Amino acid sequence: MANLDRIQKNLLEQVADLHEMPTGAYSLRVNGKLHGKQSSANIDIVQKTDKPGIDIYIKAGTKNESMHIPVLLAESGIKELVYNDFHIGADCDITIVAGCGIHNSGSAESEHSGIHAFYLDENARVRYVEKHYGEGDGMGKNTMNPTTVVYQKKNSYMEMETTQIKGVDSTNRTTRATLEDGATLIIREKIMTHGEQNAETRFEVDLNGRDCGTHVISRSVARDHSHQHFVSHVNGNNRCSGHTECDAIIMDEATVSAVPEIVAHHPEASLIHEAAIGKIAGEQLVKLMTLGLTEKEAEEQIVSGFLK
Amino acid sequence: MLELQHVGFSVPREDGGKSVILEDVSLSVSERFVAITGPNGSGKSTLAKIIAGIVTPTSGKVLFDGEDITALSITERARRGISFAFQQPVRFKGITVKDLISLAAGTNISVAAACAYLSEVGLCAKEYINREVNASLSGGELKRIEIAMINARGTKLSVFDEPEAGIDLWSFNNLIRVFESMHERTKGSILIISHQERILDIADKIIVIADGKVAAQGAKADIMPSLLNAKASCRFSMGEVDAHGKS
Numbered sequence: 124m125a126n127l128d129r130i131q132k133n134l135l136e137q138v139a140d141l142h143e144m145p146t147g148a149y150s151l152r153v154n155g156k157l158h159g160k161q162s163s164a165n166i167d168i169v170q171k172t173d174k175p176g177i178d179i180y181i182k183a184g185t186k187n188e189s190m191h192i193p194v195l196l197a198e199s200g201i202k203e204l205v206y207n208d209f210h211i212g213a214d215c216d217i218t219i220v221a222g223c224g225i226h227n228s229g230s231a232e233s234e235h236s237g238i239h240a241f242y243l244d245e246n247a248r249v250r251y252v253e254k255h256y257g258e259g260d261g262m263g264k265n266t267m268n269p270t271t272v273v274y275q276k277k278n279s280y281m282e283m284e285t286t287q288i289k290g291v292d293s294t295n296r297t298t299r300a301t302l303e304d305g306a307t308l309i310i311r312e313k314i315m316t317h318g319e320q321n322a323e324t325r326f327e328v329d330l331n332g333r334d335c336g337t338h339v340i341s342r343s344v345a346r347d348h349s350h351q352h353f354v355s356h357v358n359g360n361n362r363c364s365g366h367t368e369c370d371a372i373i374m375d376e377a378t379v380s381a382v383p384e385i386v387a388h389h390p391e392a393s394l395i396h397e398a399a400i401g402k403i404a405g406e407q408l409v410k411l412m413t414l415g416l417t418e419k420e421a422e423e424q425i426v427s428g429f430l431k
Numbered sequence: 432m433l434e435l436q437h438v439g440f441s442v443p444r445e446d447g448g449k450s451v452i453l454e455d456v457s458l459s460v461s462e463r464f465v466a467i468t469g470p471n472g473s474g475k476s477t478l479a480k481i482i483a484g485i486v487t488p489t490s491g492k493v494l495f496d497g498e499d500i501t502a503l504s505i506t507e508r509a510r511r512g513i514s515f516a517f518q519q520p521v522r523f524k525g526i527t528v529k530d531l532i533s534l535a536a537g538t539n540i541s542v543a544a545a546c547a548y549l550s551e552v553g554l555c556a557k558e559y560i561n562r563e564v565n566a567s568l569s570g571g572e573l574k575r576i577e578i579a580m581i582n583a584r585g586t587k588l589s590v591f592d593e594p595e596a597g598i599d600l601w602s603f604n605n606l607i608r609v610f611e612s613m614h615e616r617t618k619g620s621i622l623i624i625s626h627q628e629r630i631l632d633i634a635d636k637i638i639v640i641a642d643g644k645v646a647a648q649g650a651k652a653d654i655m656p657s658l659l660n661a662k663a664s665c666r667f668s669m670g671e672v673d674a675h676g677k678s
Contacts, residue, residue, distance in 0.1 A: 342525075370524070409485055410521040412505040413514065414534050414584065424534065428526035 127153070130197050130226050137256040138222030139193040148190040150177050155201045166190050166217075176206035176238075183212030183244065191220045194237065199229020199263045204236045213244040220252045223267055225290070227259035234266040241272070243279035243306075251283045257290025264292040273300035275308060277332070282309045287322070288430065289315065296324040302363075304332035312341040313430045316349035316377070325354040330363035330392065339367040344426050345377035353381045359392025369398040372429060374422075432620055433460040433482065433513075433588055438491035440477055452477050453643045456491070460588070460620050462635035464610065467624045468658070469640035475624045476518060478640065479592045482622070483515035484508040495588070512587035512619070516580070516594060520573040523564045528576055531564055535580035548579040551612070553605055570597040578609060587619035595627050603629050631655065 127135065131153060135141050144151065144159070148166035151158045160168045160177070165185040169178045179190070192207060209219065227233045243249060257265035273281060287294060300308050308328065316322050328337045337357065345351050357365040369381040385394035403425050411421035440453040453474045467475050480486040481493065484505040493501045500508055509515075523531070532545045546556030552575040562568065564576065574597050581589050595606060610621055610633070623630055631637055637654040639647040647654055 404521070406517075406521045407523055409505060410517065411534065413483055413485075413509050414531075414580070415506060415509040415537060416534065417506050424526065424530075425523065428530060429524050431525045 126158075127195075128197070131195050134195045134197065134224030134226055134256070134258075135193055137258075138195075138224040138254045139191050139220050141191065141193070145189070145191055147188060148179075150179075150190075150192045150207075152192075152194040152205065154196060154198045155203045158195075163188065163190075171206060174206055175203065176208070179207065179209045181209070181211045181215055181217060183214055185212065185215045185217055187216060189218035189220065193221065194223040194235055196223070196225045196227070196233050196235055199227050199233055199259075199261055200231030202232070202234040204238070206238050206240075208240045209242065209249075211241065211243045211247045211249055214246045215244075216248040218250045218252070222252075222254040222256070223269070224255075225257045225259070225265040225267070227257070227263045227265050228261040229259075230262045232264045232266060234268070236268040236270070238270045239272070241274065241281065243273070243275045243281060245277045246279060247276075248280045249282070251281065253283075253285050255285075255287040255291050255294065257292065259290075265290055266293045267291050268295045268297075270296075271298040273298070273308065275300065275302045275306035275335075277303050278305040279303075280307045282311075284311045284313075286313045287315070288313070289317075291316075291322070292318075292320050294320075294322045294324075296322070297327075298325070299327045300337070301329045302332050302335040302337065304335060306332055306335045308337040310337070310339045310341075312339075312343075314341070314343040314351065315346070315426070315430060316343075316351055317346040318349060319347070320349040321351075322349070323352045323354075325356075326367070327356045327358075328365065329358045329360060330365055331360045332363070333361050334363065335361070336364040337366070341367075341369045342371075342429060343369075343379065344372045344374065344430060345379050346374045347377060348375070349377045351377075351379045353379070353398075354384075355382075355396070356384045357386070357394055357396075359385070359387045359389055359394050361389050362391035363389070363393070365392070365394040367396045369400075370429075371400045372426065373400060373402055432496060433622070434458070434494040435478075435482075436492040436494065438478075438481060438488045438493065440474075440481065440486065440488050440490075451643055453481075453488070456640070456643075456645055458638050458645060458648055460622050460636075462620060463614050464634045465620060465622045465636045465638065466631045466634035467622065467638045467640060468626060468631060469646070473640045474643040475640050476592055479515065479590050479622075479624055482588075482590055483513060485515075509586075514581045514584045514586045514589045516577045516589070516591045518592035518596065518624075520570075520577040521564075522566055522568070522573070526564055527561050528564055529560045531576065531580055532583045535583040537584075540583070545583075548583050549576070551582060551609060552576070552579045554579070574598055578606075582609065582613055585613075585617050587617065588622065589613065589617070589619065590622045590624075592624045593626070594623060595625060595630060603627070606630075607633055628659075631658070 148163040150160040165182040167180040355367040381398040383396040549556040
């Protein structure tokens with residue numbers, strides 16, 4: 124954590140729940156440059172030479188290890204595109220925490236676009252957590268465009284939790300995944316937009332393997348004049364199961380569109396889509412008010428519970 | 432403690448007239464257990480909502496501890512000591528049973544304390560404490576969680592709208608025990624809207640509402656005989672246990 128100022132430390136805490144750099148493997152990127160990295164006995168982090176970013180090699184059989192790869196932008200006007208590739212060996216069981224925090228107190232747009240590719244070998248298990256957070260009182264926009272690409276081999280399992288709660292003016296989020304036999308992918312997305320923010324999110328999952336399956340669950344809250352656009356596209360190309368769910372609360376003058384598409388290319392593909400958009404139910408507010416909360420407090424409870 | 436003076440409630444009809452839901456209802460609640468009963472559609476639930484502040488009466492006054500609370504919001508009434516258990520409990524995505532009990536208690540209570548409230552309503556606490564209060568819970572489970580919330584609030588006045596409906600896997604005796612221990616703790620009044628003879632049987636006072644008006648009110652001993660005689664017309668359930676509360 125040496126050489127990080129107060130603002131940067133706060134961003135780090137917001138996106139990675141870290142007060143200091145962890146003892147295990149990590150890579151920290153600050154203001155467009157690699158600030159520090161540390162490999163461990165089983166996790167090797169190698170800086171790319173042809174473009175910005177890193178390759179992460181996790182040895183087969185690595186269990187119960189975690190690694191952190193936060194990105195902080197605290198200078199206004201930085202724009203970057205970073206490629207991080209994760210090569211996860213067979214039979215691993217690991218947690219990867221990524222995240223991007225932007226503090227923009229200037230007038231120029233700050234933008235971070237990260238392309239994360241995950242290659243899971245057979246039977247590997249990965250929990251991937253990413254948080255996106257923006258702050259700053261300047262007029263410059265905070266933009267984040269995360270792309271996640273997942274390739275899952277036989278019987279691998281990946282759980283992805285992606286959260287954007289505050290301060291990101293514009294985001295275009297894309298997740299693409301390809302699953303082989305018996306692989307499972309669970310995605311939980313949480314988004315809250317406010318002000319004039321815009322969030323677009325797109326999930327494309329190809330269920331190619333026999334008995335593979337996915338759950339894509341998105342919960343979002345759109346406030347003020349913000350806009351969200353959710354697209355999910357699940358292709359069932361084998362005997363498989365797919366489930367997508369988009370659940371959105373709209374408040375104020377916000378707008379949300381949800382465009383689900385489930386496509387069965389195989390007679391034994393079982394695919395479900397659920398989508399619901401609506402304001403907070405009046406009876407929920409009333410119930411909490413009968414417990415002594417004001418209407419505003421009740422609204423905050425309902426929203427924070429929904430996005431928990 | 433609670434007094435309703437000439438309370439009326441009507442809603443406009445499409446033809447320009449108005450439908451009268453409640454008319455000139457005057458009653459008082461200061462006893463330990465007070466039951467409001469009457470046929471379906473007689474206006475009982477509307478009356479409960481008027482007491483909680485969810486529905487504003489079109490005429491009359493509501494007094495609580497001598498203060499005119501007719502114009503007070505739901506929140507202000509709750510803070511003055513009125514609790515209300517819904518007939519059909521509300522579901523919340525993401526909010527857990529412990530969250531709701533903590534909100535009801537007004538403080539972030541310990542897991543042990545929250546569990547005690549759940550055990551009291553016959554729910555195995557550790558299975559429920561971290562469950563979301565969503566569609567995965569049955570109507571009966573939600574109903575008992577609703578009662579646990581009122582218990583956690585522990586206010587001077589607790590209003591229950593048909594608490595027995597849907598709790599068939601539990602039992603009336605337990606429900607009545609919960610009411611008794613609630614009174615032990617709060618020393619307040621418990622107002623129960625019910626069709627059930629066994630609930631009416633514990634009441635110190637019974638108020639009968641019919642066609643939006645108070646048809647009778649008084650001590651149980653005075654009211655019960657006429658209710659039992661009128662069972663055919665009022666359609667009270669007289670079965671040993673009709674847990675659905677509907678006749």
